[in-house]
Every structure is written in C-alpha cells, then in structure tokens.
Amino acid sequence: MKFSVTIVLLLPFLMIAQSIKIEHLSDNVNGYGSELNFVQIDANTAHYTSSTLEEELYQSAIFSSLFKDGDWQKGKYINLANSYSTANIHFPKNESFFYFSACDEDENCKIAFRNYEKQITEYLNNNINRVNSTNTQPHLTIHNKQKVMYFVSDRKGGYGGMDIWLSIIDKQGNFGVPINAGKMINTPADEITPFFSKEESVLYFSSNKKGGLGGFDIFKTEGKFNLWEKPLNAVQFNSKQDEMYLNFYDETKGYFASNRKEALYNNNEFCCNDIFSFELEKQEIEEVDNILLSAQYLPLKLYFHNDEPDCCTMNVSTEKTYKEAYISYFKMEDEYNSYTPNLESFFEDSLKGNFNKLPLIFSHILADLKQGKKIQLLIKGYASPLHKKQYNSNLSKRRIKSFVNYIKLYQGRIFSSYIEDSLFQIIELPFGESKVAVKVSDNPNDRLKSIYSLAAVLERRIEIIDIKLVD
Numbered sequence: 001m002k003f004s005v006t007i008v009l010l011l012p013f014l015m016i017a018q019s020i021k022i023e024h025l026s027d028n029v030n031g032y033g034s035e036l037n038f039v040q041i042d043a044n045t046a047h048y049t050s051s052t053l054e055e056e057l058y059q060s061a062i063f064s065s066l067f068k069d070g071d072w073q074k075g076k077y078i079n080l081a082n083s084y085s086t087a088n089i090h091f092p093k094n095e096s097f098f099y100f101s102a103c104d105e106d107e108n109c110k111i112a113f114r115n116y117e118k119q120i121t122e123y124l125n126n127n128i129n130r131v132n133s134t135n136t137q138p139h140l141t142i143h144n145k146q147k148v149m150y151f152v153s154d155r156k157g158g159y160g161g162m163d164i165w166l167s168i169i170d171k172q173g174n175f176g177v178p179i180n181a182g183k184m185i186n187t188p189a190d191e192i193t194p195f196f197s198k199e200e201s202v203l204y205f206s207s208n209k210k211g212g213l214g215g216f217d218i219f220k221t222e223g224k225f226n227l228w229e230k231p232l233n234a235v236q237f238n239s240k241q242d243e244m245y246l247n248f249y250d251e252t253k254g255y256f257a258s259n260r261k262e263a264l265y266n267n268n269e270f271c272c273n274d275i276f277s278f279e280l281e282k283q284e285i286e287e288v289d290n291i292l293l294s295a296q297y298l299p300l301k302l303y304f305h306n307d308e309p310d311c312c313t314m315n316v317s318t319e320k321t322y323k324e325a326y327i328s329y330f331k332m333e334d335e336y337n338s339y340t341p342n343l344e345s346f347f348e349d350s351l352k353g354n355f356n357k358l359p360l361i362f363s364h365i366l367a368d369l370k371q372g373k374k375i376q377l378l379i380k381g382y383a384s385p386l387h388k389k390q391y392n393s394n395l396s397k398r399r400i401k402s403f404v405n406y407i408k409l410y411q412g413r414i415f416s417s418y419i420e421d422s423l424f425q426i427i428e429l430p431f432g433e434s435k436v437a438v439k440v441s442d443n444p445n446d447r448l449k450s451i452y453s454l455a456a457v458l459e460r461r462i463e464i465i466d467i468k469l470v471d
Contacts, residue, residue, distance in 0.1 A: 339452035
C-alpha cells in the first residue's frame with residue numbers, strides 16, 4: 001500500500017519555492033498496531049517504535065530496519081532495557097551515547113541512555129527523571145556550541161498536560177536542572193515530540209491545542225532554549241487526524257507518524273499511527289516572468305464555511321485571517337459528509353489544495369517586489385443566496401478582508417512595507433450573489449441545498465482573478 005501526494009509550499013525561513021512529496025511506508029514497517037518515531041541514521045539503517053494495545057495494556061518496542069532492494073525491510077527487535085516498553089530512540093550526531101524512553105506497565109516513563117560500546121542501559125539523573133512524572137521523547141541538539149536536551153514531561157511547574165522542557169548540558173556531560181520551554185510553545189494542552197532542525201534553525205513539535213486542523217498538528221517556531229517566536233502551523237504536513245514525531249534525515253527528507261486515512265487498521269479507522277516519509281523538492285524561483293509563473297494557478301478559488309467569517313453581522317471588516325477560516329472549515333469535513341457524502345475531493349483538492357498554492361504565488365509576488373516592481377492583486381468575493389443582497393455583499397467584503405489580513409501577517413509581516421508604500425496593492429472587488437448557481441437554494445430550512453451541497457460550497461469563496469504589473 002503506497003500513498004503519495006504533492007503539495008506546493010514555501011518554507012517560511014527559505015525564500016524558495018518547494019513542493020512536498022509524502023509517502024506511506026510499506027507494510028514491511030507499518031502494521032495494524034502503531035508505528036512511530038522512524039529515525040534514519042544512515043543511508044541503509046533506521047530505527048522505529050512499534051506498539052500494540054492488547055487486553056487494555058499498551059506495549060511498545062524499538063526495531064531496526066535495513067534499506068534493501070528499494071524498500072525498508074521488516075524490523076528486527078532491539079532489546080534495550082529490562083522495562084515493559086521502550087520507545088522514542090534518538091541518536092545525537094558525534095555522540096558516544098544514544099537515548100530512548102523506558103516505561104513500566106503503568107506507563108511511567110524515564111529517559112534512558114546507552115553507550116554504543118556497552119550493553120548496559122542507564123538512566124538520566126533525578127533532575128530529568130523526576131519521581132511521579134512521565135519523562136520521555138529526548139532530543140539533543142546544539143545552540144551556538146551549547147549542548148541542550150529537549151524532552152517531554154508532565155511534571156509540576158508546566159502549563160498543563162505534557163510540556164516540552166529543556167536541560168542544558170555542561171562540558172562534562174552533566175544535565176542541568178530542567179527549564180520549561182515557555183508559554184510561546186507550551187499550553188494547557190499537550191506539546192510533544194520536539195525536533196530541532198539545525199539547517200533551518202527551527203524547532204518542530206506537535207500539539208493538540210485548539211485551532212489546529214484536528215488532533216495533534218505539527219508546528220514550527222524559530223528561537224532557542226525558552227525564547228521562541230509564535231509557532232506556525234506546518235499545514236503542509238497536517239490532516240484532520242494526528243501528526244507527530246516529525247524529524248529530518250537531511251535537508252530535504254524525513255519522516256513523521258500519522259493515523260490519517262492511509263494508515264492501516266483492523267477494526268477501528270484512525271486508531272493507529274503509521275510512518276510516512278516526506279521529501280521537499282527545491283525549485284529556485286527565476287527573477288523573470290514571476291507574474292507569468294503565478295498565472296498558471298489563476299483564478300485561485302479560496303473557500304469559506306457558511307456565513308464565515310463572523311456570522312450574522314452587517315460588518316464589512318473582520319479581525320480574522322483567511323488561515324483561521326480555512327482551518328475551522330477543514331475540520332468540518334465529517335459534518336459536511338453527513339449531509340453530502342463523497343465531498344472528500346473538495347476538502348482535499350479544492351479547499352486544502354488551493355490554500356497550499358498560496359505560498360508559491362506569494363513567493364513570485366515577493367520576488368517581483370524585491371526587483372522594485374509594483375504589483376496589483378485583484379480579488380473577487382462571492383456568497384451563496386441565503387440572505388439579502390446587502391448582507392451577502394458585506395459578507396463577501398469580510399471574506400476579502402480576512403484574506404488581506406492573512407497577507408499582512410504572512411511570514412512575520414513580510415509584505416507590510418510594500419503595502420504601506422503602495423508597491424503591493426490589493427484591489428477588492430466584492431461580488432455578492434449576483435451570479436450564483438441555480439442549484440443553490442435560498443431557503444434556510446433546506447440546509448442540504450443551501451449549505452452542505454457541493455453547489456453551495458463552491459459558491460462561498462473569494463477568487464484571486466489576476467496579478468498585474470503596474471507602471
């Protein structure tokens with residue numbers, strides 16, 4: 001079983017366009033339990049965790065896999081500790097130790113380590129493995145020659161649930177008193193599976209906090225220690241299910257775990273995580289004909305849930321961004337399918353697919369702006385016929401405004417100076433319901449045809465209809 005998808009994106013810390021290819025690893029690795037934390041350590045070797053839930057007891061173990069004949073082979077069990085479960089293996093580069101989690105039958109977990117030459121498992125000190133708390137998912141990295149370990153714990157002193165913590169390691173290898181990674185990362189929800197990408201200087205982690213696409217989402221943020229920027233949702237990796245354990249093998253390739261639709265299961269869909277690989281394909285953007293490069297994606301349709309943003313008001317403006325509207329809409333797929341089955345292609349290809357084209361379009365616009373060109377982006381707004389004409393006109397204006405808000409905040413306000421200097425102009429063309437499809441009902445009691453039908457969802461949108469160079 002293989003699943004592959006290509007999404008257009010722009011990583012916020014690289015001014016290049018990229019596409020991402022995601023594949024479901026074969027059933028040599030993925031089974032009907034949960035597989036996660038796939039870590040490739042060289043061209044031919046990887047380790048991962050496989051787990052089962054039998055008789056209400058959760059048990060996991062670490063396996064080693066070899067890459068042979070173009071595929072990862074069935075894993076070989078690695079006996080690392082006298083614990084009930086082992087998981088979350090981590091191999092710091094240029095280190096004589098590797099690290100992992102060891103748990104008892106009550107899922108009380110400690111962080112353990114093992115010297116490559118010795119066959120003895122040892123545990124980190126009580127600073128890390130605090131009594132009466134879970135301590136897991138170790139990840140070591142270096143900030144400006146300072147070695148640090150990030151890990152996950154539910155110890156007291158956090159913000160609630162599982163938090164990401166850090167311990168600074170001195171030159172003798174001693175682990176310092178843990179410090180919470182701070183309120184920019186941690187919330188009353190759970191924050192887990194930290195991974196620091198040294199190539200990007202970005203911390204990736206997963207969280208099930210409110211506002212994501214669903215379940216655990218992968219987030220990323222710049223900074224170090226407990227000083228971080230506001231995390232961004234790495235939407236290119238995320239689905240309505242859980243995504244976690246993201247890690248890079250090199251600058252463009254890596255792995256994550258998810259229980260999305262492609263994951264294997266016996267009886268209960270979405271029960272179990274599988275391993276997915278990803279590859280980022282770099283494509284340098286040429287400095288000429290950027291507007292022509294964008295034209296292939298136009299008109300680009302961006303969709304909204306009924307009466308969003310800001311339901312039931314005559315206001316023509318909103319504080320919300322299109323990204324917020326998109327995420328809340330994407331999470332409603334099951335509700336829509338209860339009225340109109342088989343809307344999956346709309347949610348994946350049209351709603352999500354078109355949102356993921358925006359970064360590439362923005363990269364072309366930015367490339368032209370950096371060359372001193374003046375750009376106009378023309379947008380039309382649409383609404384379904386459920387309300388009176390003036391309400392629908394104002395609603396279409398709010399939808400355009402949410403998109404303008406998204407542009408203004410994009411990548412740390414990267415377009416702000418161009419907008420303020422009128423070099424980047426967003427021309428708003430509210431359109432209301434003037435040309436609504438005849439199949440869309442204006443009867444609010446007919447929720448199927450007026451809200452949840454395919455014809456209705458296709459009407460509630462804005463369109464980027466043109467991008468122009470202005471003399």
